[in-house]
Amino acid sequence: MSSTSVSGTSVSSTSVSGTSVSGTGVSSTSVSGTSVSGTGTVRQRAWKRLRRHRFWLIVGTVSVLVAVTLFALGNLGRHSTGTLAVDNPAPDGGMAAATILAQHGVKVAATNSLAATLDRLRDSGASTATVLLFDPAGILDRGQIERLAETDATLVLVEPGPLTLRGVAAASGTTAGNGSGITAAGSAVFPTDTAAAACTNDDASAAGSISSDAGTVYRGPVMCFPDVYTASGGTAPGSADAPAGLYAASADGRVVVIGNHRILSNDKLAASGNAALTLRMLGKNAELLWYTPSLQDLPQEAVPKDLSSLTPSWRVPVGIWLLIVAVLGMLWKGRRDGPIVPEPLPVTVKAAETAAGRARLYEDAGASETAAAVLRAGAMLRMSRHLRLGRAASEADVLAAVARHTGCPDQHVADLLHTRPATGPALLRWARELNTLEKEVTSR
Amino acid sequence: MAITGRFVLLALAGLIPILLFPTGGTIIAWLALLTVVLIADLALAASARTVLLHRSLPENVRLTEGTQAHLTLVNGSRRTLRAQVREAWQPSAGAVNPRQQVLVRAGERVRITVALLPTRRGDLHIAHTTIRSYGPLRMAARQRTMATPGRLRVLPEFRSKRQLPAKLRKLRELDGRAAVQIRGAGTEFDSLRDYVRGDDVRSIDWRATARRRDVVVRTWRPERDRRLVILLDTSRTSAARIEDEPSLDTGIEAALLLAVLAERGGDRVDFLAFDRRVRARVSSASRGNLLGALVQAMAPLRSELIEMDWQQIPGQVRSVSAHRSLLVLLTSLDSGAPEEGLIPMLGQLALRHLVVVASVRDPLLGRLRLERATASDIYRASAAERALLDRETLAALLRRHGVEVVDAEPHELPSQLADLYIRLKVTGRL
Numbered sequence: 118m119s120s121t122s123v124s125g126t127s128v129s130s131t132s133v134s135g136t137s138v139s140g141t142g143v144s145s146t147s148v149s150g151t152s153v154s155g156t157g158t159v160r161q162r163a164w165k166r167l168r169r170h171r172f173w174l175i176v177g178t179v180s181v182l183v184a185v186t187l188f189a190l191g192n193l194g195r196h197s198t199g200t201l202a203v204d205n206p207a208p209d210g211g212m213a214a215a216t217i218l219a220q221h222g223v224k225v226a227a228t229n230s231l232a233a234t235l236d237r238l239r240d241s242g243a244s245t246a247t248v249l250l251f252d253p254a255g256i257l258d259r260g261q262i263e264r265l266a267e268t269d270a271t272l273v274l275v276e277p278g279p280l281t282l283r284g285v286a287a288a289s290g291t292t293a294g295n296g297s298g299i300t301a302a303g304s305a306v307f308p309t310d311t312a313a314a315a316c317t318n319d320d321a322s323a324a325g326s327i328s329s330d331a332g333t334v335y336r337g338p339v340m341c342f343p344d345v346y347t348a349s350g351g352t353a354p355g356s357a358d359a360p361a362g363l364y365a366a367s368a369d370g371r372v373v374v375i376g377n378h379r380i381l382s383n384d385k386l387a388a389s390g391n392a393a394l395t396l397r398m399l400g401k402n403a404e405l406l407w408y409t410p411s412l413q414d415l416p417q418e419a420v421p422k423d424l425s426s427l428t429p430s431w432r433v434p435v436g437i438w439l440l441i442v443a444v445l446g447m448l449w450k451g452r453r454d455g456p457i458v459p460e461p462l463p464v465t466v467k468a469a470e471t472a473a474g475r476a477r478l479y480e481d482a483g484a485s486e487t488a489a490a491v492l493r494a495g496a497m498l499r500m501s502r503h504l505r506l507g508r509a510a511s512e513a514d515v516l517a518a519v520a521r522h523t524g525c526p527d528q529h530v531a532d533l534l535h536t537r538p539a540t541g542p543a544l545l546r547w548a549r550e551l552n553t554l555e556k557e558v559t560s561r
Numbered sequence: 562m563a564i565t566g567r568f569v570l571l572a573l574a575g576l577i578p579i580l581l582f583p584t585g586g587t588i589i590a591w592l593a594l595l596t597v598v599l600i601a602d603l604a605l606a607a608s609a610r611t612v613l614l615h616r617s618l619p620e621n622v623r624l625t626e627g628t629q630a631h632l633t634l635v636n637g638s639r640r641t642l643r644a645q646v647r648e649a650w651q652p653s654a655g656a657v658n659p660r661q662q663v664l665v666r667a668g669e670r671v672r673i674t675v676a677l678l679p680t681r682r683g684d685l686h687i688a689h690t691t692i693r694s695y696g697p698l699r700m701a702a703r704q705r706t707m708a709t710p711g712r713l714r715v716l717p718e719f720r721s722k723r724q725l726p727a728k729l730r731k732l733r734e735l736d737g738r739a740a741v742q743i744r745g746a747g748t749e750f751d752s753l754r755d756y757v758r759g760d761d762v763r764s765i766d767w768r769a770t771a772r773r774r775d776v777v778v779r780t781w782r783p784e785r786d787r788r789l790v791i792l793l794d795t796s797r798t799s800a801a802r803i804e805d806e807p808s809l810d811t812g813i814e815a816a817l818l819l820a821v822l823a824e825r826g827g828d829r830v831d832f833l834a835f836d837r838r839v840r841a842r843v844s845s846a847s848r849g850n851l852l853g854a855l856v857q858a859m860a861p862l863r864s865e866l867i868e869m870d871w872q873q874i875p876g877q878v879r880s881v882s883a884h885r886s887l888l889v890l891l892t893s894l895d896s897g898a899p900e901e902g903l904i905p906m907l908g909q910l911a912l913r914h915l916v917v918v919a920s921v922r923d924p925l926l927g928r929l930r931l932e933r934a935t936a937s938d939i940y941r942a943s944a945a946e947r948a949l950l951d952r953e954t955l956a957a958l959l960r961r962h963g964v965e966v967v968d969a970e971p972h973e974l975p976s977q978l979a980d981l982y983i984r985l986k987v988t989g990r991l
Contacts, residue, residue, distance in 0.1 A: 431583035438579050442572045452563040454647045455691030455706045464864055468801035468923040476944035488943035495946040541936035548939045
């Protein structure tokens with residue numbers, strides 16, 4: 118392609134009365150021509166593009182890989198964080214006990230709702246099952262507990278509240294009075310970290326001693342690991358001041374209560390006789406249902422209404438669509454037409470900057486005398502120049518000339534010029550007076 | 562690839578069917594519609610790859626004067642090209658309409674004109690041109706950026722040109738004056754003419770009078786063919802911004818006026834821009850017109866953030882002029898820099914040459930000096946006074962070395978420097 122020529126606009130020169138400044142015309146003839154056409158195969162272009170965006174491609178790939186890996190690791194063997202949950206390997210989880218029981222042939226199944234628990238009991242036969250109930254939040258109401266207790270399954274209650282105990286008693290209806298006969302007797306207080314069995318129950322005596330660092334004590338037909346304070350006044354079982362312990366069971370052994378959930382937990386399972394008690398207690402039957410009530414057990418009206426049920430049906434699709442439109446809008450506005458063009462900026466230094474800096478130094482240091490001396494020198498120089506005193510004129514000469522010129526008394530001028538203002542306000546006053554004097558001299 | 566506002570509007574219109582039938586199916590259907598429109602429009606757009614570009618630029622333009630750059634597009638594809646063309650000028654080129662819409666039928670060409678109003682002296686560049694080729698529906702566009710390097714040299718403004726006629730007249734008035742009016746050592750004999758009343762009797766040429774029987778006087782003209790070396794300091798001190806103009810630019814204005822004036826005055830002019838090495842060098846002895854060469858050489862000058870190397874100056878001056886010259890140093894007299902560099906070299910320079918130091922004074926200092934409103938103002942006034950006194954001291958020191966000093970505010974510097982040149986010429990000190 119040919120490069121065309123553009124006739125230049127010429128910057129005309131001034132030409133005055135015959136003397137033209139030849140050569141001031143800045144001629145600008147043509148021309149730089151650039152031609153670009155698409156070259157290279159599609160493959161080459163694609164490769165080039167790939168190379169150009171190499172950095173972002175690598176970053177993208179790495180971040181996707183990291184995300185996938187983290188997701189896989191996070192879901193590899195699903196772990197929960199619930200206290201005493203069978204799939205929680207943390208110190209307060211119950212995974213250790215559940216795993217040991219499973220290894221010894223007990224079918225361990227975790228459930229989180231009463232309906233699921235009852236279903237399983239119905240499927241596998243309640244009489245050959247043990248149900249561990251751990252409900253620290255008190256989710257189950259009395260009716261639900263009764264329904265659970267009405268089955269033939271053995272119940273192991275971990276730290277049950279009084280209401281739970283009452284529900285179990287009402288349902289099981291074994292003996293007179295309190296049903297299962299187990300009642301809560303307040304918080305456990307032990308002088309040592311372990312409590313001895315002190316009873317004839319097989320499970321308890323096999324364990325010997327268990328951790329007693331926290332929990333609740335219970336009274337019942339069978340009572341083991343008594344706490345020392347209630348043990349001292351011990352009388353007949355069932356009475357209000359009978360000794361209470363961490364382990365209580367009904368007479369027929371169908372309801373067992375454990376006052377300290379930590380003896381089942383992963384970290385304390387190996388301590389004292391915790392493991393013995395736990396495994397004997399839970400491993401009696403072929404099947405163990407590890408039941409931890411959840412929100413599903415709450416009655417229907419207690420569940421808060423889902424937001425989606427309150428909103429109109431078009432809301433979600435419209436929201437999604439608006440999101441899509443917003444993304445499109447960003448793509449529309451965010452697409453630049455070509456790379457950014459840089460501007461090589463020149464260095465700019467403000468010329469009076471040093472003077473400003475020096476002024477701040479004077480001010481910060483309160484150097485009013487120095488500042489005054491400079492002002493005086495400037496004023497004297499200008500006045501002596503105005504009065505044509507020459508460079509050799511001494512200070513006294515200038516003073517005398519100024520006094521003569523303005524008609525002020527010598528002393529007044531000398532006082533003014535010799536003042537050394539010590540403070541800011543004094544400097545201000547003095548500088549104004551000096552200015553007035555200078556104006557008076559130079560204006561005549 | 563790029564989408565347009567029209568495409569976003571089409572997407573927004575999807576809200577109506579989604580409100581009417583709020584299901585996932587509607588969303589997917591509308592997305593499918595959008596995709597089809599997008600692909601169809603992209604497929605039907607003329608490829609930006611087939612466009613041939615050709616730009617023609619003027620080589621020079623004077624600062625503050627506008628110019629035009631032309632770009633010719635040839636559509637090499639078989640489709641009509643509807644495109645937005647963007648010429649990526651750097652911002653200080655002051656492109657008025659860098660983005661333009663074009664419509665070029667297949668095989669045809671079109672020329673667009675970009676108006677430029679540069680805001681800064683120097684070489685301005687354009688690196689590339691971007692073509693955004695829209696489909697027939699204007700929903701989507703193919704985009705391509707092509708490297709189309711170009712350069713536009715922006716010459717100094719030479720504002721002081723306005724003062725040139727007045728200065729030239731002043732210079733011309735010197736011709737043919739009687740010697741008494743311009744008594745000096747170096748004036749040259751011009752011609753003989755008849756005595757008119759008022760001429761100094763001392764300039765009567767008795768020998769000629771005897772020959773002609775009329776009283777004849779000698780006339781003189783200023784000496785010609787003297788040497789003038791202008792040295793522009795481009796070191797860090799020239800970056801100082803005074804009244805919204807770098808002192809380098811003020812120096813350029815002054816140098817241009819002086820050089821043109823001196824050339825018209827019949828002197829030989831050499832120009833040097835120097836910091837640690839020579840940034841530009843122009844001589845009136847070389848061919849071509851001086852001003853053209855000067856503005857070309859000055860256009861790309863910038864302040865370098867390095868210290869001036871004064872040690873090299875005598876050597877540099879000697880390399881351009883072996884004889885006694887008028888050496889004009891356009892530099893800074895701010896306290897600090899000259900004491901270490903300029904003054905130690907002055908003895909050597911002043912011995913061989915007549916030295917003039919021209920410097921820009923900040924008018925802000927003069928204004929600050931008079932402030933008397935608050936205590937802070939007094940300190941500021943005092944600091945300004947200090948700076949001005951330092952300059953005075955420095956100027957006095959320079960004058961003691963026999964150096965002429967021009968210390969003026971930016972708008973007055975070129976004029977005062979020219980006046981000084983004329984005065985020196987009148988007194989025959991060149």
